[in-house]
Amino acid sequence: xxxCPACSPEHSNKSLDPLCxxxxxxxxxxxxxxxxxxxxxxxxxxxxxxxxxxxxxxNIRSRGTKENTRLxxxxxxxGDDAADYDCNWLQEIKNWDNNIISGQTKMxxxxxxxxxxxxxxxxxxxxxxxxxxxxIESCTIFRKSISMQIDLGLNAVFLIYFILRFAVAxxxxxxxxxxxxxxxxxxxxxxxLAFYLNRSWIGFRFLRALPLMSIPNILQYMSVIERPRKIQxxxxxxxxxxxxxxxxxxxxxxxxxxxxxxxYCNAQELDAFNAVYFMIITMTTVGYGDFSCKTYIGxxxxxxxxxxGLTIFATTIPEFSxxxxxxxxxxxxxxxxxxxxxxxxxxxxxxxxxxxxxxDFLHKGREKMEKLDVLIIDRKVPDIEMEAILKRYYAKLQxxxxxxxxxxxxxxxxxxxxxxxxxxxxxxxxxxxxDDSANIMRVISLKxxxxxxxxxxxxxxxxxxxxxxxxxxxNVKSDEVICIAELKxxxxxxxxxxxxxxxxxxNIFRMSSYNIQTTRDM
Numbered sequence: 001x002x003x004c005p006a007c008s009p010e011h012s013n014k015s016l017d018p019l020c021x022x023x024x025x026x027x028x029x030x031x032x033x034x035x036x037x038x039x040x041x042x043x044x045x046x047x048x049x050x051x052x053x054x055x056x057x058x059n060i061r062s063r064g065t066k067e068n069t070r071l072x073x074x075x076x077x078x079g080d081d082a083a084d085y086d087c088n089w090l091q092e093i094k095n096w097d098n099n100i101i102s103g104q105t106k107m108x109x110x111x112x113x114x115x116x117x118x119x120x121x122x123x124x125x126x127x128x129x130x131x132x133x134x135x136i137e138s139c140t141i142f143r144k145s146i147s148m149q150i151d152l153g154l155n156a157v158f159l160i161y162f163i164l165r166f167a168v169a170x171x172x173x174x175x176x177x178x179x180x181x182x183x184x185x186x187x188x189x190x191x192x193l194a195f196y197l198n199r200s201w202i203g204f205r206f207l208r209a210l211p212l213m214s215i216p217n218i219l220q221y222m223s224v225i226e227r228p229r230k231i232q233x234x235x236x237x238x239x240x241x242x243x244x245x246x247x248x249x250x251x252x253x254x255x256x257x258x259x260x261x262x263x264y265c266n267a268q269e270l271d272a273f274n275a276v277y278f279m280i281i282t283m284t285t286v287g288y289g290d291f292s293c294k295t296y297i298g299x300x301x302x303x304x305x306x307x308x309g310l311t312i313f314a315t316t317i318p319e320f321s322x323x324x325x326x327x328x329x330x331x332x333x334x335x336x337x338x339x340x341x342x343x344x345x346x347x348x349x350x351x352x353x354x355x356x357x358x359x360d361f362l363h364k365g366r367e368k369m370e371k372l373d374v375l376i377i378d379r380k381v382p383d384i385e386m387e388a389i390l391k392r393y394y395a396k397l398q399x400x401x402x403x404x405x406x407x408x409x410x411x412x413x414x415x416x417x418x419x420x421x422x423x424x425x426x427x428x429x430x431x432x433x434x435d436d437s438a439n440i441m442r443v444i445s446l447k448x449x450x451x452x453x454x455x456x457x458x459x460x461x462x463x464x465x466x467x468x469x470x471x472x473x474x475n476v477k478s479d480e481v482i483c484i485a486e487l488k489x490x491x492x493x494x495x496x497x498x499x500x501x502x503x504x505x506x507n508i509f510r511m512s513s514y515n516i517q518t519t520r521d522m
Contacts, residue, residue: 003296004259004261004262004263004266005262005266006265007263007265009022011265011267012258012263012264012265012267013264014267014269015135015136015256015257015258015267016135016136017135017137017138017139019138019139019140020137020138020139020199024137025137025197025199026136026137026201026203026257028193029190029193029201029203030203032189032190033185033186033189033190036189037176037177037182037185037186040176040185041176041177044172044173044176045173048172048173109221109222112217112218112221113218113221113222114157115157115158115161116211116214116218118154119158119208119211119212120212121150121154122151122154122155122158122187122205122208123206123208123209123212125147125150125151126202126205126206126208126249128147129147129202129205130202130252130271130272131271131272134256134269136201136253136256136257137199137200137201137202138199138200139198139199140198140199140200141198142194142195145200147200148191148194148195151205152191152192152194152195154191155187155188155191155192158187158188159184159188161184162181162184162188165180166181180210182207183207183208183210183211186203186204186207187204187207187208190203190204190205203253204249204253205249206245206246206248206249206252206253207249209241209242209246210242210246212238212241212242212245213235213238213239213242215234215238216231216234216235227408229323232319232323233323236316236319236320236323239316240312243312244276244279247279247283247301248272248275248276248278248279249272249275250301251270251275251278251293251298251301251302252271252275254293254295254297254298254301255268255270255275255293255295256268256269256270257295258295259296259297262296266294266295266296267294267295268294270291274291279305282302282305282306282309283305283306283312284309284313285306285309285310330381330399330400330401331400331401331402332400332412333413333414334375334398334400334412334413334414336414339371340371340372340373341371341372341373341419342372342373342374342375342414342417342418342419343372343373343374343375343418343419343420343422344377344415344420344421344422345357345374345375345376345377345421345422346376346377346404346421346424346442347422347423347424347425347426347439347442347458348424348426348429348435349378349380349424351383351385351386351388351389353424353427354376354386354389357424358374358389358393358397361374362374362393362396372396373396373397373398374393374396374397374398375398375399375400375413375418376397376399376400377400377401377402377403377404377409377413378399378400378401378402379401379402379403380401381401382399386399400412404442404446405441405442405445407449410446415446415449415450415453416450416452416453418453418454419454420453420454420455420456421446421453421454421455421456422456423439423442423443423456423457423458424458425439425458425459425460425484426460427460429460432460432461433461433464435460436459436460436461436464437464439458439459440457440464440467440468440471443455443457443468444471447474451472451473451475454475454478454479455479455480456479456480456482457479457480457481457482458482458484459481459482459484460485461483461485462483462485462486464483465481465483468481491505491506
């Protein structure tokens with residue numbers, strides 16, 4: 001029992017242009033690309049080995065006699081200018097090349113954007129060729145095919161860009177097998193070979209979908225997206241679309257071509273749109289069954305795609321859920337009610353420290369606490385202990401997930417309209433200087449947002465108070481710095497002079513409540 005179906009010559013050649021007279025040379029395109037890929041790497045490897053050997057031989061010869069040393073010094077004295085001139089000239093060319101392809105300058109950003117647009121144009125041209133022509137391999141004279149001419153022009157631009165990137169690459173061998181280098185090798189070589197043979201092969205032109213993964217970089221160059229959340233969304237979306245289109249292009253190629261070991265008898269007509277549709281329902285494991293692969297190469301690729309698709313979905317779905325699933329009770333905006341004030345607490349927030357702070361801060365014995373809201377902003381999502389505190393002080397306490405260093409989060413909690421902002425220090429940290437530096441950075445962020453914000457800052461070390469005083473916008477009259485070490489040492493020192501001073505001051509500042517009935521029983 002054979003695994004390949006029998007068919008007529010007309011059926012096996014339905015993906016081949018009749019002008020080709022039944023002759024297929026797609027292997028020439030394929031082996032040429034693989035030959036350039038492997039041969040180029042071998043040439044680079046041999047060149048690097050020979051360069052290393054020459055360098056070692058020069059070092060061995062440089063350890064010769066004193067005469068050689070004297071001649072070398074004489075040569076250096078008279079030949080330094082020419083050598084330096086050559087090195088500077090080559091370095092200037094390399095720097096210019098690096099500025100063009102890195103996108104750090106206006107010229108570089110423009111050039112990278114042009115290359116990206118050329119990739120999009122090449123991908124669109126590939127889609128048009130697959131729609132208007134059902135032949136995978138066609139025998140068309142180059143000067144009569146506008147599509148082949150445009151494709152050759154685009155690949156000439158890609159070749160120039162490839163040479164520029166190769167020139168500035170630090171590791172040539174690693175660059176040769178990088179993703180975009182493989183894309184260039186398999187697409188540029190096929191285009192120039194089509195010009196030479198007057199034959200076109202759809203081949204691996206679908207690989208031009210992979211540069212879509214550089215869309216976030218282009219959008220950042222154009223200042224379209226700047227926030228990390230938008231950049232991450234663009235990266236995930238572009239990667240998914242690029243991989244989907246690439247996989248669809250491969251399925252389109254093998255299904256329309258057929259298996260070569262089956263004499264192309266199991267080929268089927270599958271357009272690009274249905275190939276994309278098939279890959280979507282396959283990678284999402286839906287599988288309606290209206291389309292299926294008939295070639296064994298296609299079936300094998302689908303099996304690998306399912307394994308890879310499940311891996312990709314397992315890693316990207318949590319990222320998407322973190323990005324789009326942030327609309328919860330802790331990610332809303334603070335809606336300020338007229339007549340009510342609010343204070344913001346940030347820094348080192350733990351359930352233990354927060355409970356002790358709120359017990360004293362929101363004590364009913366304090367005046368003007370009825371119309372005061374307490375807003376906590378921290379990077380962490382509340383755990384069970386923190387949620388218990390939030391429920392206990394539900395009427396006065398609100399929690400927001402965010403960062404004081406982010407302007408968007410400061411706008412969410414209306415920091416510019418807050419009565420004060422309290423920055424809590426970590427009294428149990430091992431590195432006090434690091435904790436103080438982090439809190440000082442929070443002060444700088446708040447003052448950059450609005451200099452009129454009143455800040456009450458906790459510091460662990462006394463000498464860090466000098467750094468706070470030099471912050472632009474710091475107001476000595478309204479802003480306060482509470483140094484834990486200074487306060488402790490001050491109370492201890494006064495207790496040595498006046499017995500019970502520390503206890504008295506603690507009782508004065510702390511709002512303590514007690515049970516009257518318990519006191520009477522005593």
